[in-house]
Structures are given as structure tokens and as C-alpha cells.
Amino acid sequence: MSAPDNIEVPDEVRARHAELCRDLDDHSYRYYLGAPIISDAEYDRLMLELREIEERHPILVTQDSPTQKVGAPISVDFAEVEHLVRMESLGNAFDFDELNAWADRASAEVPVDGYLCELKIDGLAVDLVYERGRLIRAATRGDGRVGEDITLNVRTIGVIPERLDESVRPAPELLEVRGEVFLPVEDFEELNRRIAADGSHAPFANPRNAAAGSLRQKDPRVTATRPLSMIVHGVGAYTPAAEDAGATVFTSQSQAYRLLGEWGLPLSDRYKVVATMDEVRDYVSHYQEHRHDPAYEIDGIVIKVDDIALQRRLGSTSRAPRWAIAYKYPPEEVTTRLIDIKVGVGRTGRVTPYGVMEPVVVAGSEVEFATLHNAQEVARKGVLIGDVVVLRKAGDVIPEIVGPVVERRDGNEREFVMPETCPECGTPLGQQKEGDVDLRCPNARSCPGQLRERVAFIAGRKALDIEALGYVAATALTQPLEPSEPALRDEGDLFDLTVEQLLPIRTHVLDPDTTEPKTDPKTGEPKVVSFFANMKGEPKKTVEKLFEQLEEAKSKPLWRVLVSLSIRHVGPRAAEDLARHFRSMDAIREATEEELAAVDGIGPTIARSVREWFEVDWHAEIVRKWAAAGVRMEDEGHEPGSRLLEGVTVVVTGSLEGFTRDGAKEAVAEEGGRATASVSKKTAFVVVGDAPGSKYDKAVKLGVPVLDEAGFRVLLEQGPEAAEKLRINPPEETEAE
Structure with a gap:
């Protein structure tokens, strides 16, 4: 009769058990000191392996095993x-x-x-x-x-x-x-x-x-x-x-x-x-x-x-x-090897280093690239090419390299050197203003990388929201393969496109994270596509959809048009503030820097950026071409101070049946109000849908009127006084602050 499995333990299993115990104790100690060298996910994997060994061989279980202990060793710096x-x-x-x-x-x-x-x-x-x-x-x-x-x-x-x-x-x-x-x-x-x-x-x-x-x-x-x-x-x-x-x-x-x-x-x-x-x-x-x-x-x-x-x-x-x-939950912080650091150019000319890593799953998705922001940030974090790095991904944001695991260096790592010329057009890089931490490509109009990024940005949800104009389409319109000519000299030509311009275009498919051509897994060669024409040379269905959506985009609110111009520092919030105050592109263009800076929520930095943008001839030409093509250049229908929600701040939280989140914000902006993301004493109303979360709780605590979707519609149609009567948290039931 053979001996029980818990007595006859193979030498290699005993060795692996001892190795796991040593490693886990070491990692627990480092974690306790606030200097871990592996991620929580890796620690969990090692602990699971140890438990499986001990389940098969119970004789290996002792009081000193990491499976029988909680936490880590005690530091001698504090009394036990x-x-x-x-x-x-x-x-x-x-x-x-x-x-x-x-x-x-x-x-x-x-x-x-x-x-x-x-x-x-x-x-x-x-x-x-x-x-x-x-x-x-x-x-x-x-x-x-x-x-x-x-x-x-x-x-x-x-x-x-x-x-x-x-x-x-x-x-x-x-x-x-x-x-x-x-x-x-x-x-x-x-x-x-x-x-x-x-x-x-x-x-x-x-x-x-x-x-x-x-x-x-x-x-x-x-x-x-x-x-x-x-x-x-x-x-x-x-x-x-x-x-x-x-x-x-x-x-x-x-x-x-x-x-x-x-x-x-x-x-x-x-x-x-x-x-x-x-x-x-x-x-x-x-x-x-x-x-x-x-x-x-x-x-x-x-x-x-x-x-x-x-x-x-x-x-x-x-x-x-x-x-x-x-x-x-799937880990949002893991470790992986940093293979290389490359740079990419953005829509405002900013040249940003990014890490190329051994693919790793973080927050439920596989990640291979992560931002490093700028050369100073690479130096501050002390990251070297070849390092094992901590990678973090929070929500839907771009994955970010947190820093190196210095203890795992082997001497083969090397420093990153920031290039002196644009990776897309070869123009020498420089600071836009003295003291800037970012290097930028000054070839704003002609740099193919900047134009591609600007066109792709116009299509995004925060701008004109043109679904058919994605990253590959933006690449095709700005960087076709020879003998085709680019359909867009700049974004001013976007609303004058014709089907005849699109059909001959062939382009590489670029990876949006790296802007490098994707390769065909069968041939290993860069992928080449005819994006707008089918095998017969006829327009694809996406072409019809593109032109339909371009036509719809012409009627989008003024603030979305402003965002789409890629003016530095002017995001959705600043664009809403400018559109609410001036109500027309002409008024914004003609405003002085002082008048712009006086707008609530703008300030001198944004004002200077807006003023400088409109002073560039080809920028003004973009606005002229868009206006000539029928793009909305003013928010009509209201005299100054006549809109129902003028000066009213609204927070929308949870899911509404009749509005998307952006649609609800636009409805508020159309009536002169401001849709913000956080609740404070200055918030006039909080609109709640399904699963509203902590913003509802904070509104109740502060006594801010809370509206359901029906109350929100009354707010938009009849104004604050009528909506106040429909609040679902009567004043007498609010909590004390």
C-alpha cells in the first residue's frame, strides 16, 4: 500500500513551496513598508499557487506559512x-x-x-x-x-x-x-x-x-x-x-x-x-x-x-x-516590462513620450502603451527603458506609468533621450512659450500628424460627435498613400468634401495609441485599406453615413464648434462659458483679451489663447469656410439675460431615459445654464436618474433641490421657480449640513 500523498512530497514540490513562502513573506514585508515590488494581482497569483500546493500536500502547512498568517511582519520602529x-x-x-x-x-x-x-x-x-x-x-x-x-x-x-x-x-x-x-x-x-x-x-x-x-x-x-x-x-x-x-x-x-x-x-x-x-x-x-x-x-x-x-x-x-x-475587481495597478519609450504628436503640436510595454491585463483590458506626459515627467519618475514598471489605469483614462520597480533592475536599462525634431514632419521642436514643460511642433498647419489628430478630435463625443469620422477615416483624409492627394489641406475643408475626392484614397491603418501602421498578421506588412470605396470602386455605406453626419454636425451648438477648433486650453467647459456669454463666433473673435478674461470661468490664460488663435490667418480661414458651408456660428433665439436658466448651475447624475448625459448638459446650456460635475452650496439643482450615486447624497446633505426627469423637463420649459415646486427632497426633509 502506498504512503499517503501528504507524506510523499516530491522534492521539486517542497522546493517550490519553500520558494513561494520566502517570496510571499518578502513581498508582504515590502508591502507593509509601503515599497512593494510586485502588484496586488501578482501577489494573489503566488498565494493561490501556494494554497493549491498545500491542499495537495497538507503536511507542508505550518503556522509560519503565509497561508496561515494575515498581513506582514512587525516593524521594530513601533511598539508591539x-x-x-x-x-x-x-x-x-x-x-x-x-x-x-x-x-x-x-x-x-x-x-x-x-x-x-x-x-x-x-x-x-x-x-x-x-x-x-x-x-x-x-x-x-x-x-x-x-x-x-x-x-x-x-x-x-x-x-x-x-x-x-x-x-x-x-x-x-x-x-x-x-x-x-x-x-x-x-x-x-x-x-x-x-x-x-x-x-x-x-x-x-x-x-x-x-x-x-x-x-x-x-x-x-x-x-x-x-x-x-x-x-x-x-x-x-x-x-x-x-x-x-x-x-x-x-x-x-x-x-x-x-x-x-x-x-x-x-x-x-x-x-x-x-x-x-x-x-x-x-x-x-x-x-x-x-x-x-x-x-x-x-x-x-x-x-x-x-x-x-x-x-x-x-x-x-x-x-x-x-x-x-x-x-x-480586476486590478488597476500591475507591473510589466517597459520595452521602449517613443513619442507621438498631438493635435496642438505637443510631443508626448509614451511607453511601449510587454502587454499586460489591467482593469480588465490588455494594455501595451501608456502615457509618460513629457521629458521632465520621465526624469521625475526615474523611468529607464528596460525597467519593470508599475502601470496604473483608472476608469477610462489613458493608462499611466507610475514609476519603476528599482529593486528589479539588472543593469541593462538605459535612459530615454527626447528627440529634437517632430516624429511626423521633421520640424525642429521647441517651447511654445518660455517656461513651458512641453515641447511642441510649430508646423501646426502642415504637420500631417497634428492635422490627423485634429480631424479625429472633431469627430469625438466632446466635439461634433461624428461617428463615421473615426481615427482610420481621419488618417485616410489627411495621410493617403501615393498617388492620392490628401482630401484635407486643413480642417477648413471638412464640410466641402465630395464623394469623388474620397473614392481613390488608400491608406495605412494606424494604431491610435502609437500612430504607427498596424501590420497584417499573415504577411507582416503594414495594412493598406481603401477606406471609402468597395471592391467595385463604389462608395461604401459608410460614405453615405459620413455625409449625413457631417450635415447634422452643422447644426450642433456653438460651444461644440468652438471645441472643434482645437484652441489650446479651450475644452468643453470653457467653450460653454464663452458660448453662453457671447452667443456668436463673431462676438468671440472680436472680443478683446480683457473682455474674454472677464467671462466667468475663463480667466487670462484661456483669454490669451483664444485671442492668439484668432489672430492666425489660416485659423480665421477655417471659421470662414465652415460658416460658408453652413456650420452654426451663433446660438439664436434669446436676447441677453432672457434665457430661462441664465446664471443657474445644474448637476446631472445617474441615467435618464429621455436624455444622454451630454444631451442633458446641452439642454441646460441652450437655456443659458451651466452644467457642472460636482455638487456644492452654489448648485441650483441636482437632476437624478437611475443609480445616481454620491452626488444625490451630497445634494440631500446640503439641501440642494433634487429633481427627477419630469422635474428636469419642467426646469427646461418653465424655469427654476416652477421646478422648485417639484423637488423630490422637500426643504423640511433635508439633512443639516
Whole structure:
């Protein structure tokens, strides 16, 4: 009879197990110190491999295995403290199948009639201990049993009470609570700007590292300068007040949260109790799509059985509770190899370095290219060609290289040298103005790269929104292969195109990230297409669609026309402000710099840029050609001050049935109002659709009138006074600020 599998462990398996244990302990230690050299996704992959080995060979499991420990080793810089109740880690689910399997295991033991869902904040886990309502100790998670005493630093965090509020309920004799300390994203960005300006040390890679570094300052005065916050999400040890002795205070997770809130502890306003797993999956899916709505970074959702008696019956494994799990979203920060740094030219002539990397999946999509902004930014980040780099992608923004993993250099890396000439037309590069950090190609009209980017931008949703005029079409119109001539000398010719001009055009298909020709996988040669003609030489259906959409674009609002001119610094917001104030292209062109700067939301930089743009002859010719072709050059129908929403600020959040997000904003602008992205005391109305998120909550808190879609239509048709009567949060029901 052969020996059990857990005794006969092959030497290579033992060696791999030992290697994984050493590596994971090392990575945990580096993570704890705020200087990780691998991504969270890579760490999770290594941990999964180790667990699989130990499941096949249980004899390898020891107390020192990373699978049996939570967190990282303890730094000698801070005193060690033992937690009253062990701080457990959470098991992970990476897809709905794994989440469903967890739910099936839990409900197989006891019927589960409620789940609490909450955001998994990407911060630093902290344990707080209160005795008779007074904060006596704060500690890091450490290894789950022993952490580091950071009481003095935690006391600098404004949202954490020194004493519990006893106005509603007496404070417990003893209360141990767990939560996550974090740095809000906007505050993190401001902190990094401040660090970069004073040169005190290297900027932080992400808000999580900034929070960890801030809490581990030896001088609490330094911590006090960091805008840290905290959200409580659990209870450890608990002894009720004498008058509550014998009472069962915490019957559910959600009830515990309500009581913690009564004592003045900071809670999330986004947790939700649901009855079914279908609702759990809806919550997970909603925040995967709205991952960047909260003010802080999240990396997933935590799902807990709400009933605390059921939690106790389900119990825990050696390191994680069976009654809770973390659903992890695809990582937004990974590591990969930087193969090269190249440069591309944009629509305003700005020449931008970008990284070419070994393809890697980040935030659910494969990424091969990432921006590096400018040569100074490459130097500031210390990135070398050949480095292993940290890559970050937040939402729909262009992936960005955060910085190098210096510890993984092998000596073969080399520095990036910024070119002296334009990669598209060969013109010498220079600064547009003294002191500019960006280098630009001054050949604005004739540089084929700039023209291609400008034409593609005109087609974008923020400009004239011409779907049939995509990047390949823009390339075909500006950079055809010989013997064809470009159909566009500049964008002024766009609305005078003819079918006869388009049919002969052949072009390379360019990658929009690199502007380099894509290759045919079969031949390895650059792809060549006849974009506008079919095999018979007849117009494709896209040609008819293009001309239809060009005709529709002529009637778009003035602000979209302004955006489409690619005036430096004039984006949608500035264009809306200019169009609202002047109402015609002629008035904008004839305005002085002082008159432009006086417009609310404009200022001297934008005013100077607008004035300089119109002073260029070929720019003025673009406007003349567009006007002659019938492009709308003024917003008609209202005298100054006569529009219903003149001076009214509106925020639109959530999904509306009868309006796209851009359509709702345009409707507000048409009536002289301003559609903004954030809610403040100055906001006149907040319009909410399905899944409105935090903007609705903030409107209620500030007492800003909230309208549904029907109320929004009344606002557009009858004005603020009529809409005020239809607000769905009556003034008497708003929260105090």
C-alpha cells in the first residue's frame, strides 16, 4: 500500500513551496513598508499557487506559512501591541462563480436571509480600542494577532473621535473596532503635487501607500499634515456599559453599524443590506461600473452574512471568516516590462513620450502603451527603458506609468533621450512659450500628424460627435498613400468634401495609441485599406453615413464648434462659458483679451489663447469656410439675460431615459445654464436618474433641490421657480449640513 500523498512530497514540490513562502513573506514585508515590488494581482497569483500546493500536500502547512498568517511582519520602529480579538483576513472571489460557491457553502450550513454589501477600501487596516468611551489605543493589523502601536498618529485623524458620543446611548465599557484608514484621491493628488514642489522625497505611488506612510511617521505632527480619513467596518472585543449588561446589543452587522454611528464613529454611506444573491451581484456590478464614484480608491466589494448569530455559527478557518468574502475587481495597478519609450504628436503640436510595454491585463483590458506626459515627467519618475514598471489605469483614462520597480533592475536599462525634431514632419521642436514643460511642433498647419489628430478630435463625443469620422477615416483624409492627394489641406475643408475626392484614397491603418501602421498578421506588412470605396470602386455605406453626419454636425451648438477648433486650453467647459456669454463666433473673435478674461470661468490664460488663435490667418480661414458651408456660428433665439436658466448651475447624475448625459448638459446650456460635475452650496439643482450615486447624497446633505426627469423637463420649459415646486427632497426633509 502506498504512503499517503501528504507524506510523499516530491522534492521539486517542497522546493517550490519553500520558494513561494520566502517570496510571499518578502513581498508582504515590502508591502507593509509601503515599497512593494510586485502588484496586488501578482501577489494573489503566488498565494493561490501556494494554497493549491498545500491542499495537495497538507503536511507542508505550518503556522509560519503565509497561508496561515494575515498581513506582514512587525516593524521594530513601533511598539508591539496584541489585539484583543484576532484581526482576520478575508477570502477572495474573482468572479461570480467563486462568489456563488461561497454563498452555497454558507447557506448549506445555515439558512441565510440577508447579506451586507460594502465597498472594499484600498487603504490600511487599523484597530481602535475604547475604554469607557475614551480612545486608549490604535494599532496596525500586523500579523493579525500583534500590530504596531500608532495611537499618537491616529489621534491626528479628525474623523476618529477621542471620546465616543454618549448623547444617544451610553458608551460600552470596552469597544474594539476595526476600519480602514485612507487618503481621498483628490487629497492624495494634492499631497503629491506638494511633495514634488518642495522636493522633500519621492511622490507616493498611490493613495494606499501614502496612507501607510503617513500613519508610520515617527513625528505625529507630520501625520497631522496629511488629510487622512477612516471608515469603520467591524467590531472585535466588546463589553457593554453597566446599564446594558445582559442585553444583546449587536444582533446584526447592520445594527452594529447603526450603533457605531450613534457613538460618533465614521461609517460608510454606501453599504447596503440585501436579501438575495441576485441583489449582491447587482451591487457588485454597479460599483464595478462606478468604481471611481467614491472619494477613495476601492479594489472590490466585501459581502458579509448580516445576522451575527449566523456569523458565529459559520465560524472561521485558520485565517478567514466563513461568513464574509471579498469580491476583488480586476486590478488597476500591475507591473510589466517597459520595452521602449517613443513619442507621438498631438493635435496642438505637443510631443508626448509614451511607453511601449510587454502587454499586460489591467482593469480588465490588455494594455501595451501608456502615457509618460513629457521629458521632465520621465526624469521625475526615474523611468529607464528596460525597467519593470508599475502601470496604473483608472476608469477610462489613458493608462499611466507610475514609476519603476528599482529593486528589479539588472543593469541593462538605459535612459530615454527626447528627440529634437517632430516624429511626423521633421520640424525642429521647441517651447511654445518660455517656461513651458512641453515641447511642441510649430508646423501646426502642415504637420500631417497634428492635422490627423485634429480631424479625429472633431469627430469625438466632446466635439461634433461624428461617428463615421473615426481615427482610420481621419488618417485616410489627411495621410493617403501615393498617388492620392490628401482630401484635407486643413480642417477648413471638412464640410466641402465630395464623394469623388474620397473614392481613390488608400491608406495605412494606424494604431491610435502609437500612430504607427498596424501590420497584417499573415504577411507582416503594414495594412493598406481603401477606406471609402468597395471592391467595385463604389462608395461604401459608410460614405453615405459620413455625409449625413457631417450635415447634422452643422447644426450642433456653438460651444461644440468652438471645441472643434482645437484652441489650446479651450475644452468643453470653457467653450460653454464663452458660448453662453457671447452667443456668436463673431462676438468671440472680436472680443478683446480683457473682455474674454472677464467671462466667468475663463480667466487670462484661456483669454490669451483664444485671442492668439484668432489672430492666425489660416485659423480665421477655417471659421470662414465652415460658416460658408453652413456650420452654426451663433446660438439664436434669446436676447441677453432672457434665457430661462441664465446664471443657474445644474448637476446631472445617474441615467435618464429621455436624455444622454451630454444631451442633458446641452439642454441646460441652450437655456443659458451651466452644467457642472460636482455638487456644492452654489448648485441650483441636482437632476437624478437611475443609480445616481454620491452626488444625490451630497445634494440631500446640503439641501440642494433634487429633481427627477419630469422635474428636469419642467426646469427646461418653465424655469427654476416652477421646478422648485417639484423637488423630490422637500426643504423640511433635508439633512443639516
